[in-house]
Amino acid sequence: MSEPSLTRNSGRITQSVAFEDRLEWLREKAAKTEAAATSDVSLSQSPTTSNRLNRSLVQLQRKATEAAVQVEKKQAETPQQLFLPGFDIGAFPNRLNRSSLIAPIACGPRKFHRQAAMVTRGHCVLEYTGEQLDEADCDLIMALIAFAQPFLIGNPVLLNRKQLLRTIKSGRIGSSQYDWLHRSMKRLREATLFLEVRKKDGALHYVVGKMVSFNILKDLSFNGDSETYTYTLDPRWVLMFGNREYSLINWEKRMQIRRGLNMAKTLQRLLATSADSVQRFALDDLKAQMAYASPMRKFQEALSAACKELERLEIVSAWRLEASTKGKPQLVMCRPAVA
Numbered sequence: 001m002s003e004p005s006l007t008r009n010s011g012r013i014t015q016s017v018a019f020e021d022r023l024e025w026l027r028e029k030a031a032k033t034e035a036a037a038t039s040d041v042s043l044s045q046s047p048t049t050s051n052r053l054n055r056s057l058v059q060l061q062r063k064a065t066e067a068a069v070q071v072e073k074k075q076a077e078t079p080q081q082l083f084l085p086g087f088d089i090g091a092f093p094n095r096l097n098r099s100s101l102i103a104p105i106a107c108g109p110r111k112f113h114r115q116a117a118m119v120t121r122g123h124c125v126l127e128y129t130g131e132q133l134d135e136a137d138c139d140l141i142m143a144l145i146a147f148a149q150p151f152l153i154g155n156p157v158l159l160n161r162k163q164l165l166r167t168i169k170s171g172r173i174g175s176s177q178y179d180w181l182h183r184s185m186k187r188l189r190e191a192t193l194f195l196e197v198r199k200k201d202g203a204l205h206y207v208v209g210k211m212v213s214f215n216i217l218k219d220l221s222f223n224g225d226s227e228t229y230t231y232t233l234d235p236r237w238v239l240m241f242g243n244r245e246y247s248l249i250n251w252e253k254r255m256q257i258r259r260g261l262n263m264a265k266t267l268q269r270l271l272a273t274s275a276d277s278v279q280r281f282a283l284d285d286l287k288a289q290m291a292y293a294s295p296m297r298k299f300q301e302a303l304s305a306a307c308k309e310l311e312r313l314e315i316v317s318a319w320r321l322e323a324s325t326k327g328k329p330q331l332v333m334c335r336p337a338v339a
Helices: 016-043 049-077 136-147 163-166 175-190 237-244 260-271 282-287 298-312
Strands: 089-091 112-117 124-131 157-160 192-198 204-208 218-225 228-233 246-248 278-282 320-323 330-334
Touching: 016 330, 112 246, 124 157, 124 175, 136 157, 136 175, 136 237, 136 260, 157 163, 163 175, 163 228, 175 204, 175 218, 204 237, 237 246, 237 330, 278 282, 282 298, 282 330, 298 330
Parallel strands: none
Antiparallel strands: 089 246, 112 124, 124 192, 157 228, 192 204, 218 228, 278 330, 320 330
16 A cells, blocks of 8 residues: 555645545554564574564554654644535534433533543444533534534634524523533533544544544633633544534424433434434443433333423334333334425
8 A cells, every 4th residue: 555645625635534544554554564574583583683673663663653643633733624515503423422422411410531431332432531421512512513614623713602502592591501601611621532433344444532632622712801712623523524424413303302301312313323214222222321320210211201202392203112022121213204
């Protein structure tokens, strides 16, 4: 494989794929060097030759690692365009929608995760450091992504805080809403995650935050005089939205979900990750993903209330709790038929 070059269009890097190609080239080069060195060692019994080859291998691996760090650093610092054609607000990556990164937790003190392995689905590893995020935080993230979409992701965005709150909150806006917004913005700025996604055959699909930390917000400041936030999203958000691996969530209906039924918001996001008309989820898996600590009986009661809310808003046409073919309890949800 020849060393790839970065393609540019009007002075901008057009795709993050070039970065991944560079990393893959470095990995292949290091692997070939290691294989060649191992072969040479097996053919020679000279300790001097063996030591020299080992030193060369260590040096090459160190250089490859340093180069990979520079490539990821470049990727984390280069603004990129996020294309969500014909969509305004409510888009979110599937890998995060299917994880416990965001959960319908109760009010009160939040659990602090430190490089914790979060619950995920599929061939995915997600490690997270920060306070547990909830559905209100998720609404805020989706709004911040939407407001940043006209610009290159990675460039600073100036946003009035009242305009932001009116996008994600209904009713009167007062001091308590402003206080919550400030806490949530700080929470998102402090949040750090590592995400590794593999294809079905086990091949690496993409990685974010391996050598250069991934922050939901890379930078954040607040101007009290103008009541505006200036925030910068990590450019690697574009990578997580790549290959159409994101959900489009009906924002109008999401904002109509009644207070205290955040589990319905979680189910709405999970349901949106697939186009299947009938979707089934094991209750054990759902309970773990939602970070629900109470007994299964109470979880089923809360789940039923959430599903009734989705049915009221016609996000689902029908739902039921039943035993799977293996005798395990599961939730079945049916999407409305598309006219």
